[in-house]
Amino acid sequence: MVVILKNNATDDQIDNVKKHLEDYGFQIHESRGVQKTILGAIGVQPDFDTRKIRILDGVAEVYRVTAPYKLAGRDFKSDNSIIKIKDVEIGGNEIVLMSGPCSIESEEQIFKLAEIVSRSGSKILRGGAFKPRTSPYSFQGMGEEGLKLMRAAADQYGLLVITEVMQISELDVIGKYADIYQLGARNMQNFALLKELGNVKIPVMIKRGLAATIEELLMSAEYVLANGNSDVILCERGIRTFEKYTRNTFDLSAIPVIHKRSHLPIIADPSHATGIRDQVPPMARAAVAAGADGLMIEIHHDPEHAMSDGPQALLPEVFIELVKELRTIAQAIHRNL
């Protein structure tokens, strides 16, 4: 922590600040210029509330020196984390595709889509069985019945399964069928659930909240890591801004920033980021070009009758074409897909 004193801070005020820092366990280094006094406060208290010093008389500003996350940071682990699940590696040189419907709707639907997913070269089948819905009146998902169908379809086509968990009580049942738990954007700071996800043996993909900073996303990862589960994947899916012509603003800058600060893989979800079919292909291409370790893309063979999010689902033939383009872009940056 660095403490900047006011230009007119008195010696008594400076002494008082130093006394507080010592009481809180910090070691102090003092720099006095003609106008400014700066105190470097060194000590390992990652969650120290810097406002405790900021409110003292004579203090102008206080800056935290260490990132609040530790296990999620590059300082802790300099090599990229590669999450291995069966024969799939997430976070390596290969860009991974996760695709499938928004919601599992029927046996016929999920098998038909699993076949397309497999044909496209995707290795992971996505699909929701327990759905978070803004409205209490909307379709809430097929539940365990849907999970069974998705597992069967995935097994038939040699795919992994990723699906969303919304509450602690669902962890066990979902754990029977899924290879990766997905934590939704609205639950990114559901700390109780994050802790439990640290106690499971299944990898977790955490979606960035609509107004979550990158730092907060890394702190949510820290919750899982600190509780013992080191298989954490991050996902950028759009943030909320003032712009009205788009549903969300897809923050692709987050990808290189996260790669610089963290060793964890980062997936991009252009379907939720844009919310409308037309914009998914250009944004999927941009995400690969920006360095994403994978993409999550919603598809549907009959989007007009989809139970949820049909308008953002790609048609199978459009998806298959898109994957070819993505492959060329991946090569341009020396990655596989």
Place this chain on the structure above:
Amino acid sequence: MVVILKNNATDDQIDNVKKHLEDYGFQIHESRGVQKTILGAIGVQPDFDTRKIRILDGVAEVYRVTAPYKLAGRDFKSDNSIIKIKDVEIGGNEIVLMSGPCSIESEEQIFKLAEIVSRSGSKILRGGAFKPRTSPYSFQGMGEEGLKLMRAAADQYGLLVITEVMQISELDVIGKYADIYQLGARNMQNFALLKELGNVKIPVMIKRGLAATIEELLMSAEYVLANGNSDVILCERGIRTFEKYTRNTFDLSAIPVIHKRSHLPIIADPSHATGIRDQVPPMARAAVAAGADGLMIEIHHDPEHAMSDGPQALLPEVFIELVKELRTIAQAIHRNL
């Protein structure tokens, strides 16, 4: 729903849109101008995904006509809802104060603060026993032991108790001690928890998420109302913006907007909105002047040693003075406090 066709939409396209609307169960009214064709689609489907129509060929824009919430709206109930708990009324002419520490820390602390709360004229004691913390390394609260102490302190001084619930499994234990459940900002869209809060017999105060729109706040209220609990209180506690000199931006405009659109009471929390002691009094005064039905304010007799959020806690004597000012402002707008 209103559907605006493109200027150059063909008759076939318009017919196709109309067919889709009919299939989805809407009744159609068509207006044709020289340049524009507009379709009014009338029917009761509050959660209809308007993107289903927006992606059809020939469609320029689609607007939802009905608010997505129903039970939370003024259309459903034109009089203000008044939540009665023992002898306290929230949402009536009287402005209600909820005050106390961020976290319950010890028997001595909570009894000392309960006395100050009572002396100030506040009727509700606030305090956290289960704490949502951004960092897994931070103090996580005293748990049930804290609840017992807070209940005893509240009873001694004739106060009600409000405290935060973070997960479904805590509902029962908190229900034994609390008069109002508080749902935190980060859990505002924890839909599983919202549903359960609809099944309890205890009032619920929902805090607006950092990036939640007013409409989403009302939708979260709708979850609780639709599941059978009609005692819902809303709370504005600051939203996230680009401004860096403040922790959050306190959106006081939300108060008259919510009063216009909903019958539910709205509380303001200047402590969390500003995050720093100095700014709490002016923002508390502004919230009362803007029409808030109550204030939630954090206080502490020894904030330097508080376990959490000490820097935003008011000192007791400052708080007592502030309440006097608030009373005068309340009178200026013909309300009591």
Place this chain on the structure above:
Amino acid sequence: MVVILKNNATDDQIDNVKKHLEDYGFQIHESRGVQKTILGAIGVQPDFDTRKIRILDGVAEVYRVTAPYKLAGRDFKSDNSIIKIKDVEIGGNEIVLMSGPCSIESEEQIFKLAEIVSRSGSKILRGGAFKPRTSPYSFQGMGEEGLKLMRAAADQYGLLVITEVMQISELDVIGKYADIYQLGARNMQNFALLKELGNVKIPVMIKRGLAATIEELLMSAEYVLANGNSDVILCERGIRTFEKYTRNTFDLSAIPVIHKRSHLPIIADPSHATGIRDQVPPMARAAVAAGADGLMIEIHHDPEHAMSDGPQALLPEVFIELVKELRTIAQAIHRNL
């Protein structure tokens, strides 16, 4: 400036950083802890681009120590600046009202409104003659003819005149009629115009841009102050956020923050902040309670036929009533109005 080195920074990297700092003219104080090295770089370069150090190898973070503004800050002048214009003082204990129409439309209109303004106790008449409009097809104002009418109406009722200047070439003509230049939100960072406003002898009110930080607002004030005009007034008029039920988010927290950091007076404009008549009175009350040094409020006797912004203009009788309430709130915080 404070430079935090990475945990694994090498001695060569640290030496290189120090060499750069010296070359840029900084004096260095070094603090070495077990894990962290911190460099305090002291020297007077308010506009130094800290990214120059941030991109060097081994650097983790860089923080600016001094505010980028100087003349606008409390460090430079600890007493409140009071702008005196004829017998009106802005920034003193009295809260000043600026009111009138959005646009000057006719002799009859501006005289009628000047009478109401005067009757309400407002001392300053507002009104636009040169109008910034988002659309090139909208009414662009009456120009100098409007200024003449406003001046005559103001003189008849003993009022000061404030009106907007949009470009350098208008400074002279507006200067013949106005007592205060208003710089609009969209021009807050029109640096060429800001410089010229530093060369005039007339006070300037700078409106905060829709996405301007408080720091940027103070930097715009600095432009005017640094060029020689010390009569600068600030104005909060709402910022842009994700919320859709309001036109802007009225950032009342800016008022105490500006009072803490700057000696300049700060006016609040609830008419533009909310954009709709119903919300002006509660937000005007809140602004006074939050400590604003004045209010700018639009009124119109026939808003249905106003040439611009009629829907946000208060009716005269509502305005007169509102001023009475504001007076009581001002007294509650020991100010006059």
Place this chain on the structure above:
Amino acid sequence: MVVILKNNATDDQIDNVKKHLEDYGFQIHESRGVQKTILGAIGVQPDFDTRKIRILDGVAEVYRVTAPYKLAGRDFKSDNSIIKIKDVEIGGNEIVLMSGPCSIESEEQIFKLAEIVSRSGSKILRGGAFKPRTSPYSFQGMGEEGLKLMRAAADQYGLLVITEVMQISELDVIGKYADIYQLGARNMQNFALLKELGNVKIPVMIKRGLAATIEELLMSAEYVLANGNSDVILCERGIRTFEKYTRNTFDLSAIPVIHKRSHLPIIADPSHATGIRDQVPPMARAAVAAGADGLMIEIHHDPEHAMSDGPQALLPEVFIELVKELRTIAQAIHRNL
């Protein structure tokens, strides 16, 4: 315009709304459902202030039906606009590169950089002579002397020149040397300057303001188009959000959205969007993949001693390599570069 009446609107209220619409010149189509009445108001008033209807009794919501821009929209011109300047086409199949220093600093500097620009395959030389600076104490540019040097360097290497204009009085002098005027983000809504840019014969590139919506960007283009200059280029350069790890959020979603709504070319500026050298290459790649019609990239051979924005300038060798990657990505989406 579409007017939604409240469920409980009376016949008198509905009649009053209809009378107002007629008075304002609209033709009305009425749809009455069991609960809802909807009025379609048809007529050509692109800048009608919909709040005039929204404040009438009985009105629930009002939606504008036509976009507020006309000449900038796809409805007006369905083919892409291609801006031809000498032998360069902007907006065609070829992706155009604009590169060079932030500021022109000396003859040696601009000639050295022009050579690199030319060697990379860029066709347009960028560089600032009149600089908008947040601080009045920062380097403000070389002025006309800089323009002369840039023109000479561009001519030697067969390049076009783009440079920023900050005020009307600079239009003539800049017009002597530049092939494209650049309007900076902070001046995007400088309406006086926009009008004058409509009267010149030189193409204009308008940069999106930090908090400008896409619609506002198109409205600024409309100002120029409506005044007679049809050679308008748009530029996305990052918007302001809550995220703190990046200087701006690069809104690449704006690219497909603008291509859908407008016929004007859209350039992306990853240098200003990210503000830091490391992030420019991934974001440049992403912009091409998202469909940008060109890129503006800052380069410098000695960024440590650059007069402005050195930390975001690419080194020449990094830039040359980047252009090769961009070329491969362009091919993947069937474009040239």
